[in-house]
Amino acid sequence: KAGVTQTPRYLIKTRGQQVTLSCSPISGHRSVSWYQQTPGQGLQFLFEYFSETQRNKGNFPGRFSGRQFSNSRSEMNVSTLELGDSALYLCASRTVGGAEAFFGQGTRLTVV
Amino acid sequence: DQQVKQNSPSLSVQEGRISILNCDYTNSMFDYFLWYKKYPAEGPTFLISISSIKDKNEDGRFTVFLNKSAKHLSLHIVPSQPGDSAVYFCAAAQGAQKLVFGQGTRLTINP
Numbered sequence: 001k002a003g004v005t006q007t008p009r010y011l012i013k014t015r016g017q018q019v020t021l022s023c024s025p026i027s028g029h030r031s032v033s034w035y036q037q038t039p040g041q042g043l044q045f046l047f048e049y050f051s052e053t054q055r056n057k058g059n060f061p062g063r064f065s066g067r068q069f070s071n072s073r074s075e076m077n078v079s080t081l082e083l084g085d086s087a088l089y090l091c092a093s094r095t096v097g098g099a100e101a102f103f104g105q106g107t108r109l110t111v112v
Numbered sequence: 113d114q115q116v117k118q119n120s121p122s123l124s125v126q127e128g129r130i131s132i133l134n135c136d137y138t139n140s141m142f143d144y145f146l147w148y149k150k151y152p153a154e155g156p157t158f159l160i161s162i163s164s165i166k167d168k169n170e171d172g173r174f175t176v177f178l179n180k181s182a183k184h185l186s187l188h189i190v191p192s193q194p195g196d197s198a199v200y201f202c203a204a205a206q207g208a209q210k211l212v213f214g215q216g217t218r219l220t221i222n223p
Contacts, residue, residue, distance in 0.1 A: 004155070006155075031208075033210060033211070035213075040215075041215065042118075042201060042213045042214055042215035042216050043156070043201065043213040045210055045211070045212070045213075048210055056209065056210045058210075088153070090155050090156070092155075092211075094208075096208075097208045098208065099144040099146065099161070099205045099207075099208060099211070100146060100158055100161060101158070101203075101211055102158060103148075103155030103156045103157070104155050105153075105154050105155045106153070106154070106155050108153065
């Protein structure tokens with residue numbers, strides 16, 4: 001069974017640009033969550049989607065948005081990029097009602 | 113509001129000895145707790161979990177202890193091996209709600 005797949009693995013963007021990250025969950029997993037990890041910080045929760053609906057949202061500005069498609073694949077978008085958005089963005093999928101989340105390898109975003 | 117805290121940013125242990133990583137939480141509604149291991153530039157890997165109805169769960173060299181009255185859990189690794197060097201995150205959830213993670217503890221195993 002394939003794991004969680006995130007693309008791309010690495011990205012370099014310029015301040016003010018926007019970026020879209022993609023996540024394909026484990027087959028059969030309908031819940032997808034996104035996290036941001038910055039140096040010295042834990043995993044900060046961004047949002048969670050289930051059956052194409054946002055179920056939970058963390059404390060991030062509206063520049064961060066996401067969506068989920070009918071095949072459970074999810075995308076995350078960050079608009080008007082700032083230097084502080086440089087981070088490792090992680091996607092995790094879970095089964096319905098499951099607490100254990102399985103993570104992808106992440107997308108390393110660098111904003112210059 | 114940091115609901116899950118790992119107060120030790122780093123821990124250094126000699127190979128073969130026991131590593132003990134600690135985690136505290138404030139939300140008494142949490143009923144499921146997990147430990148993840150993370151290498152640089154990779155996603156966290158699930159290690160072991162425990163439900164609030166238990167106080168201990170063991171899987172090979174890894175044991176997680178839960179003290180609900182103290183709102184404290186710990187991960188014991190025995191014996192510690194060089195490959196255990198990584199950042200360890202504890203996480204907690206209430207039912208199927210979002211996972212809340214601690215800040216992580218960097219474990220270094222010295223030969």
